[in-house]
Amino acid sequence: MQTLLLWMFYISTFYAFIPALVSRMFGFRVFRRGKSKQEYALTFDDGPDPVYTPQLLDLLKRFDAKATFFVVGIHAEKHPELLKRMHDEGHLIGIHNYVHKSNWLMRPVTVRRQIARTEAVIRRVTGEGTTFYRPPWGIVNFFDISNSNGRRIVLWSSMFGDWKASIGAKQLAERMLKKLRGGEVMLLHDCGTTLGADAGAPQNMLIALEKLLVVAQERKLRSVRVDTLFCRESASRPATTERSNTSWFKRTLVFGWLLYERLFHVLFRLRPVRKEDTIFYYKRSTYHGPNVNMENGRWLEKGDAVVELHFDNKMLFQLGTTAKSMVHLAIQLIRIVKRQLPDLAYRIADDPKMNGIKAIYAVSMINRGPEKLGFQIRELPKGLFRIVSTLYLKLLFSVIHPSGPERLNEKRDEMVPKMIVMPIDTLFDRFWIGDSYHTSQGQSTTDSRDAAPVLHSGVTQDANAIQETVRASQAADTRSSS
Structure with a gap:
């Protein structure tokens, strides 16, 4: 029943309510x-x-x-x-x-x-x-x-x-x-x-x-x-009207999304990872997608308990308006996610309702870089969920993207939402800072004495990874414009 309500909420919001809001209130x-x-x-x-x-x-x-x-x-x-x-x-x-x-x-x-x-x-x-x-x-x-x-x-x-x-x-x-x-x-x-x-x-x-x-x-x-x-x-x-309209549209969409998020968070009991400046909200959920081979022979299967992540649209918009390029936006987002993953690990460990979680899971268009944090990237299966996710995320990115919707039109084939998955024990191996945590499979993760060296040693690797992302993205941008 909850899944049916979720689908009805998604479809009605993005098919009807937000378009009506931006057209009637702001004339988009x-x-x-x-x-x-x-x-x-x-x-x-x-x-x-x-x-x-x-x-x-x-x-x-x-x-x-x-x-x-x-x-x-x-x-x-x-x-x-x-x-x-x-x-x-x-x-x-x-x-x-x-x-x-x-x-x-x-x-x-x-x-x-x-x-x-x-x-x-x-x-x-x-x-x-x-x-x-x-x-x-x-x-x-x-x-x-x-x-x-x-x-x-x-x-x-x-x-x-x-x-x-x-x-x-x-x-x-x-x-x-x-x-x-x-x-x-x-x-x-x-x-x-x-x-x-x-x-x-x-x-x-x-x-x-x-x-x-x-x-x-x-x-x-x-x-x-x-x-x-x-x-x-x-x-x-005047010649600047088009830019002005776009600015109004962006502000209107953000306003609509904030209203939508408040209602969504209440209906589906999403909780922030942090009380202030959170990058994502989370909730316990049941996985309904295709089986995913995560790593080391472990599989995420239909019916498994997962932590479902939802990015905070307000912070995404704020990052997008200050970012110099899409690469800059991705780098900022990866850094913030890295800083808040320990908070997520703490909240999961501290919440008895999270027992038995097998993985953390999200759907995102920013899928270059999360693998450096321990996520695995998988294609979304074809179907209604992929269609709705694509429509919503493209609309979102047309607003937060530093280059606006023009860049989306140029790279339409590349702007495809994908599933990002991380096994729960990988989250604690990499980001848990505290007493030892035991997964439902009986595996123990790194304790607090080992966690700090792991995090500190990863700084240099992540910096190099970010530079690789920058160079790869710049090369791709050069090829697309030539």
Whole structure:
């Protein structure tokens, strides 16, 4: 049951919650607001509707206002004449999926089919396709923001609850007027048949919208299509904007991961190796992977008790922002792990619940160097766990990597997560500083008098190993850039 909950938590967090957080709160890879002082955008979802959309088009025409309609494909297919009228009167048509269903509840291939089917309807009626897309309820998944296929995802900067008739036209107009300013992207609805909406609500929206258009005309504000507002923003964007967006994205992902980690630690009872500045958290777990020949004829088998390690994302990000290169990051990480492995050994030895542990185990993309500490590197078996681990770790490394996601694209084949394993008695042979420790197999490890010489003699070897890693990595970097 715990394993099932773990998988559900992993998938929902990285497929849905974090992408929604970074897009809705910080606008990563979505358009939410323009830069214009005198232009704003009216956007309408869920139509076309045979009752309310014609009235809306009449109202917009009266004020010479242009708008953007994110249509639901199944409605557009039923009312092609309204789709054609939108196009003929100069409005922009975008996609709102073929049926009004959340992208969280659909596979990536299903979302793509929804978009393609709706675009086919638009193209058949108007003779033109569209690159503008708004997912239902503004909810995106991981694949929406990681691979947009040239589409521009449009959200909004203000919404008003106009899908509820109980708000009333007067209160709705007051809400809308408070947000009337240049650059605003307003979310409204010209159809009341969507789940959670009231059938007659668009009538209040039309009354409130007329009041807004009158006031906008008095203030010399003009309603334009989203693509017009987007072009204004692109033209005024400074050359440093892309770096700024990336910085916002990094900070947002770290924020999301910290929230995720807190919940993850509570749910699965992970404990820090140190109270402060810990590099990893740990818990007792049961191994479910393929059999691993660790060393000296010893095997890690399915069902064996292991200590499962999880790197602290906050410290990884802090190291990544100060590292001069990926090699520098790896060196810092190896040094910190080496300093904290004695703490891990102490915690395992001091905890009766850790009796019978056979190995310590983790999954990581930093798999050049851990073998110098006594870890063994093994390939992850093909399957769902490898796919999910790869997606998550690549997303993580696109943030903490000193060179950003560009380096990941250049060395995509090399950025593969691997299993790192260390037999429990090897941990105590190398890193235990204290009274003798006995494994469940009856083997005794080095006592405190022998541990210090082992650790001190390893300093020179580790320094040489790190230099070897540096030279090898630099040589690889040189080959990749030549």
